[in-house]
Amino acid sequence: xAPTDSKSGLVPVRDRSELSPLLVPRPFRVIDRIxxxxxxxxxxxxxxxxxxxxxxxxxxxxxxxxxxxxAAISISSPLSTRSHHAYxxxxxxxxxxxxxxxxxxxxxxxxxxFGEGWPLDTIATKNLVIIGGGLGIAPLxxxxxxxxxxxxxxxxxxxxxxxxxxxxILYQGDLDRWSELGLDVRLTVDQGDxxxxxxxxxxxxxxxxxxxxGVDWTDTTVFICGPDVMMxxxxxxLHELGVPENxxxxxxxxxxxxxxxxxxxxxxxxxxxxxxxxxxxxADVGRFHRVREL
Amino acid sequence: xxxxxxxxxxxxxxxxxxNALGGRGYEVFGPQVQNGVIAHDRLTSVAxxxxxxxxxxxxxxxxxxxxxxxxxxxxxxxxxxWKELLHPSRSPVWTMRRTETGDLDVxxxxxxxxxxxxxxxxxxELAAIAKQDRVxxxxxxxxxxxGTNRDHAFLxxxxxxDPASTCFCTSMGTGPEAKSGFDxxxxxxxxxxxxRYVVEVGSDRGADVLADIATSPTSPTEQQAARGVVENAASxxxxxxxxxxxxxxxxxxLENPRWDDVAERCLSCGNCTLACPTxxxxxxxxxxxxxxxxxxxxxxxxxxxxxxxxxxxDGPHRSSTKSRYRQWLVHKLASWIDQFDESGCVGCGRCxxxxxxxxxxxxxxxxxxxxxxxxxxxxxxxx
Numbered sequence: 048x049a050p051t052d053s054k055s056g057l058v059p060v061r062d063r064s065e066l067s068p069l070l071v072p073r074p075f076r077v078i079d080r081i082x083x084x085x086x087x088x089x090x091x092x093x094x095x096x097x098x099x100x101x102x103x104x105x106x107x108x109x110x111x112x113x114x115x116x117x118a119a120i121s122i123s124s125p126l127s128t129r130s131h132h133a134y135x136x137x138x139x140x141x142x143x144x145x146x147x148x149x150x151x152x153x154x155x156x157x158x159x160x161f162g163e164g165w166p167l168d169t170i171a172t173k174n175l176v177i178i179g180g181g182l183g184i185a186p187l188x189x190x191x192x193x194x195x196x197x198x199x200x201x202x203x204x205x206x207x208x209x210x211x212x213x214x215x216i217l218y219q220g221d222l223d224r225w226s227e228l229g230l231d232v233r234l235t236v237d238q239g240d241x242x243x244x245x246x247x248x249x250x251x252x253x254x255x256x257x258x259x260x261g262v263d264w265t266d267t268t269v270f271i272c273g274p275d276v277m278m279x280x281x282x283x284x285l286h287e288l289g290v291p292e293n294x295x296x297x298x299x300x301x302x303x304x305x306x307x308x309x310x311x312x313x314x315x316x317x318x319x320x321x322x323x324x325x326x327x328x329x330a331d332v333g334r335f336h337r338v339r340e341l
Numbered sequence: 342x343x344x345x346x347x348x349x350x351x352x353x354x355x356x357x358x359x360n361a362l363g364g365r366g367y368e369v370f371g372p373q374v375q376n377g378v379i380a381h382d383r384l385t386s387v388a389x390x391x392x393x394x395x396x397x398x399x400x401x402x403x404x405x406x407x408x409x410x411x412x413x414x415x416x417x418x419x420x421x422x423w424k425e426l427l428h429p430s431r432s433p434v435w436t437m438r439r440t441e442t443g444d445l446d447v448x449x450x451x452x453x454x455x456x457x458x459x460x461x462x463x464x465x466e467l468a469a470i471a472k473q474d475r476v477x478x479x480x481x482x483x484x485x486x487x488g489t490n491r492d493h494a495f496l497x498x499x500x501x502x503d504p505a506s507t508c509f510c511t512s513m514g515t516g517p518e519a520k521s522g523f524d525x526x527x528x529x530x531x532x533x534x535x536x537r538y539v540v541e542v543g544s545d546r547g548a549d550v551l552a553d554i555a556t557s558p559t560s561p562t563e564q565q566a567a568r569g570v571v572e573n574a575a576s577x578x579x580x581x582x583x584x585x586x587x588x589x590x591x592x593x594x595l596e597n598p599r600w601d602d603v604a605e606r607c608l609s610c611g612n613c614t615l616a617c618p619t620x621x622x623x624x625x626x627x628x629x630x631x632x633x634x635x636x637x638x639x640x641x642x643x644x645x646x647x648x649x650x651x652x653x654x655d656g657p658h659r660s661s662t663k664s665r666y667r668q669w670l671v672h673k674l675a676s677w678i679d680q681f682d683e684s685g686c687v688g689c690g691r692c693x694x695x696x697x698x699x700x701x702x703x704x705x706x707x708x709x710x711x712x713x714x715x716x717x718x719x720x721x722x723x724x
Contacts, residue, residue: 308480
């Protein structure tokens with residue numbers, strides 16, 4: 048029982064002297080800053096003091112720029128990288144702008160990582176297909192490395208990645224490396240250019256079509272990360288091809304602030320994305336994800 | 342605790358209780374008339390209590406009305422719950438400084454333990470505190486500010502004798518009688534200008550404080566009268582919310598055209614979320630001083646009715662009023678059950694009273710169920 052309060056002589060309701068550690072931002076130093084695209088940068092960071100925290104692919108941290116605020120960003124470096132964590136950030140507003148402008152040697156803050164990662168360990172299907180749209184490839188990056196390490200578990204292991212334009216394809220070096228390591232990489236762009244000889248169209252155009260990916264969809268697990276509208280149509284198309292809903296996994300983004308399931312911002316129906324996500328099973332989330340503005 | 346421990350107090354005994362809490366270092370907060378409403382504020386005397394007033398409430402309307410008897414707790418609920426004192430509308434989280442070497446120094450704010458006693462907590466408000474306990478203390482990361490305030494709050498419930506037309510605690514299973522979660526619970530017995538209080542002990546702390554003052558054993562007549570107060574109150578609560586299967590019902594009706602109908606009336610002002618005793622959502626705000634070297638993080642109440650609430654990179658996720666009202670109602674009555682294993686609503690009716698256009702969630706749910714019964718709901722306007 049909690050000790051008696053010295054002033055009132057009464058026993059407090061509970062003894063709760065510990066602060067919640069996940070509310071405390073931790074300073075990390077930027078050791079490298081890589082320009083991936085015109086408006087997209089990867090920061091490589093290490094803690095100013097102490098060890099790199101463990102994480103699971105798709106987990107999200109609240110990355111803070113001093114004096115500006117925090118944004119939810121997933122860790123995009125492979126698990127095997129012990130020297131730093133990488134965060135890939137697109138400039139969209141004042142916080143992400145400030146983060147992308149932190150120089151090498153500068154300091155950002157990190158809270159987290161939070162949430163549930165991809166359930167790679169529990170997959171029982173013969174095939175694994177990973178589908179990314181735009182910046183949605185970032186939370187998939189560590190997963191892809193892990194899946195390639197376990198290549199022998201799967202008959203077919205494929206990545207379908209869609210970007211708006213050829214110059215917006217992220218991680219070109221990784222894509223080449225992954226191909227060489229036995230990942231079936233399929234790229235498509237919404238709009239090609241003179242140099243683009245590949246597929247033009249949506250990621251759904253590469254699923255189950257003669258020109259696209261041919262796998263036994265009834266024995267396939269699919270991990271999807273991209274804009275909501277892309278995940279919506281991709282999930283519908285895959286379900287149509289015979290992938291059961293419970294073998295479709297999405298990673299969701301909602302306004303995330305506290306990361307501690309206390310602030311209420313990151314709700315989607317029954318889910319608190321910071322606590323129950325970002326990776327969620329489509330059989331659970333589908334009926335909510337299909338409703339606009341929910 | 343068993344009611345066999347019940348004792349009774351006169352008005353002087355209630356004053357002694359306030360004094361005893363003061364002697365133990367507590368600031369006592371209780372109901373009083375302020376700005377035309379019954380509000381909670383610091384109180385040192387029973388003379389501060391709202392003698393001679395009751396409240397009349399309906400959709401979009403609240404009025405204080407004189408009463409002739411000696412009741413000090415002869416009203417339903419005011420606009421404030423106890424939320425502000427436990428889960429403050431604005432609290433500091435941390436201060437961060439840029440050091441001379443360019444590094445960052447982070448100091449968390451340690452919440453200050455404040456001994457505070459709440460006099461006049463309604464049973465629905467006790468239920469609301471228990472719901473906020475669940476959200477803010479019983480998850481994986483307990484909230485330090487709420488936890489500190491909660492641990493040091495002494496709760497004196499007062500059972501309901503005069504419910505308002507907006508009350509529906511009987512549907513939510515939260516009132517009009519306090520069953521648990523209090524240190525002491527009072528039932529006010531009004532006999533003309535005289536009052537007595539039957540006191541029930543709910544905790545060891547409650548027993549300790551009660552032992553500081555002189556009390557009389559409760560007579561069988563007083564016990565019977567106390568039962569009569571809550572039975573009478575229960576019989577006067579006519580508003581209903583059918584909670585049977587409500588989660589699935591609302592999940593099945595996310596595209597019901599009724600949401601468009603509400604959106605035509607809803608001003609998206611967020612009053613309901615401010616008045617609601619369980620709404621817990623907060624925003625994190627960083628404020629930097631003019632030197633640019635010190636940033637304070639504040640946590641402030643937020644509302645799911647604001648556009649910023651759902652902001653993502655490309656703009657608000659819930660840009661329509663319809664989607665924001667739906668988020669509020671479906672969270673309160675349905676998804677809260679999935680998130681925290683219970684409803685988020687206690688049936689206090691504040692969201693009905695304090696909605697400037699009188700939107701009534703009990704009617705909205707009944708409309709969606711196709712079971713609206715307008716004639717049974719007194720004082721209702723245009724729906």
